[in-house]
Amino acid sequence: MKLLHVDSSILGPYSVSRKLTSDIVARLRELTPGLDVSYRDLAAEPLSHLSADHVAARQTGAPSASPRIQEELALGVDVLEQFLGADIVVLGAPMYNFGISSQLKAWIDRLAVAEKTFRYTENGPEGLAGGKRVIVVSTRGGVFSEGAPAAALDHQETYLRSVFGFLGIPDVEIVRAEGLNYGPESKAEAIRAAVDKIANLKAA
Template identity: 45%
Template sequence: MKLLHIDSSILGEQSVSRMLSGAIVQRLKDHNPAIDIVHRDLVAVPVPHLTGDHLSASPAVMDDIAFGETLLGEFLNADVVVIGVALYNLTISSQLRTWIDRIVIAGKTFRYTENGLEGLARNKRVILAVARGGHYRQGTSLAASEHAESYLRSIFAFIGVTRLDVIVAEGLAVSDAHRENGMQTAFEALSALEPCCDF
């Protein structure tokens, strides 16, 4: 079994999303010690933004196009993808967005047919480890402003992923008590996460 571990927070060791994503990966590894793990840190090794040169396959960006193919290959080869997601300005980080631009590719992970959209990345499990400073769950005043988890749910559904788990730690910047409660809630959900990766 192959697992792709993505981290996107700029906070390094202080990052809650990195802490959660690492704990999820460890839980899956404890269940299956033979699991093959690839870790991609999008801050340590940034993914460049797409440009018009990419679309025209200009010789000036051939190395970058090859890098994009490596990223796509890592995603396509993974049975499980664990993503550390920090909420920045109501959405995902630009680092994570540039990675998504390299995996959402017509003919590779989705296609349009006479019957409509067809996602081609069906046989994957995606687990999101989300960290938010405020309270954005449904029913809160900020729920309509949450565009990270909601976007990722949409984009992975777009490419055919039907098995998506979300672990959330929120209220992290409200107060020490809210942070403690948010972390406890996240780790309780993490401990209940099914380690089995059969489809």
């Protein structure tokens, strides 16, 4: 069984999401002997954002792209194949300004590829990347969960559930730590609750 571990926090060793994704991977290693883990750090090795040159180079009959674009397209293929080959995806996704990081968005843009992870049919879009287990570590400085006054500002978890659902993965598991900027006690309690949830994760 293959697991893809992805971090996107820009905070390095100060990142709560990085600690929690590592805890999840450790837990799943315990539950799944022989688990094959690959790792991608989107902050340390960011992907370029999509551009008109990328779109043009993908068109049938397009002239040869520049070496830089060819290299970026090849990397995008590698990213997509790594995702498609994984049985489990553990994703660190901190909230930045009510959404996900731009680094994570660039990664998702490499996954949402027509005829690879979704297709359009007469009955509407159909996800093609089903059968995976996706566990998202969601960290937020404020409180945005359902019922909170600021819930309408959550464009992080809602986006991730929507995009993975569109790709055929409707049941995304969320390990959440929020209120991290409300003081030391709130931060410690949020992390403790997330760690407890991780300790109760089941095998795939």
